[in-house]
Amino acid sequence: EAQVTQNPRYLITVTGKKLTVTCSQNMNHEYMSWYRQDPGLGLRQIYYSMNVEVTDKGDVPEGYKVSRKEKRNFPLILESPSPNQTSLYFCASRQGGLPNTEAFFGQGTRLTVV
Amino acid sequence: AQTVTQSQPEMSVQEAETVTLSCTYDTSENNYYLFWYKQPPSRQMILVIRQEAYKQQNATENRFSVNFQKAAKSFSLKISDSQLGDTAMYFCAFSQLEYGNKLVFGAGTILRVKS
Numbered sequence: 001e002a003q004v005t006q007n008p009r010y011l012i013t014v015t016g017k018k019l020t021v022t023c024s025q026n027m028n029h030e031y032m033s034w035y036r037q038d039p040g041l042g043l044r045q046i047y048y049s050m051n052v053e054v055t056d057k058g059d060v061p062e063g064y065k066v067s068r069k070e071k072r073n074f075p076l077i078l079e080s081p082s083p084n085q086t087s088l089y090f091c092a093s094r095q096g097g098l099p100n101t102e103a104f105f106g107q108g109t110r111l112t113v114v
Numbered sequence: 115a116q117t118v119t120q121s122q123p124e125m126s127v128q129e130a131e132t133v134t135l136s137c138t139y140d141t142s143e144n145n146y147y148l149f150w151y152k153q154p155p156s157r158q159m160i161l162v163i164r165q166e167a168y169k170q171q172n173a174t175e176n177r178f179s180v181n182f183q184k185a186a187k188s189f190s191l192k193i194s195d196s197q198l199g200d201t202a203m204y205f206c207a208f209s210q211l212e213y214g215n216k217l218v219f220g221a222g223t224i225l226r227v228k229s
Contacts, residue, residue, distance in 0.1 A: 042219035043205065100147040107157060
């Protein structure tokens with residue numbers, strides 16, 4: 001079954017404690033990205049990757065890091081989380097180079113930073 | 115910059131009736147793609163329908179259809195014979211090659227189907 005697997009689904013952490021949200025896809029997609037969803041703002045892109053070892057900033061990259069060492073995995077790293085990063089996060093993958101393709105999303109991670 | 119605007123934060127409809135969700139977008143390019151995604155309470159993002167800007171014919175998928183007005187930069191979603199399972203947040207989104215295939219989303223419209 002084609003899927004994007006994101007973990008954990010829920011996470012409560014304290015300010016400044018480093019955390020990683022994992023994302024893995026089994027569709028051999030080149031393009032992967034991270035979004036955050038906030039009320040009234042929709043989904044905004046944090047970072048994206050066109051292929052292995054190729055990453056770039058999206059619209060709201062401050063406070064986040066990513067890496068793409070393998071095609072299937074694209075973890076999101078918060079090195080020093082702050083309360084304004086409390087949000088719902090989604091990982092997504094798409095077939096590369098084609099803007100008309102369907103994006104497949106993970107189940108979402110609800111992050112609370114206290 | 116690309117922007118997508120959904121002007122209806124919330125809507126409700128009676129079961130079996132028809133409802134239309136509005137979406138407008140802004141771009142100076144001619145070649146782009148438009149999508150509607152559904153997010154039910156489970157949080158899963160599900161593609162409902164997509165439209166290619168160079169195609170004049172409006173896309174349809176079963177009970178879902180769009181009204182694509184390119185000159186007006188409008189892309190509304192019509193849901194016919196609404197069902198309780200259609201209750202969800204609906205996002206309009208836009209993508210084009212010149213911007214790295216990024217999906218740009220609107221703020222979303224919460225649709226509630228009432229029995």
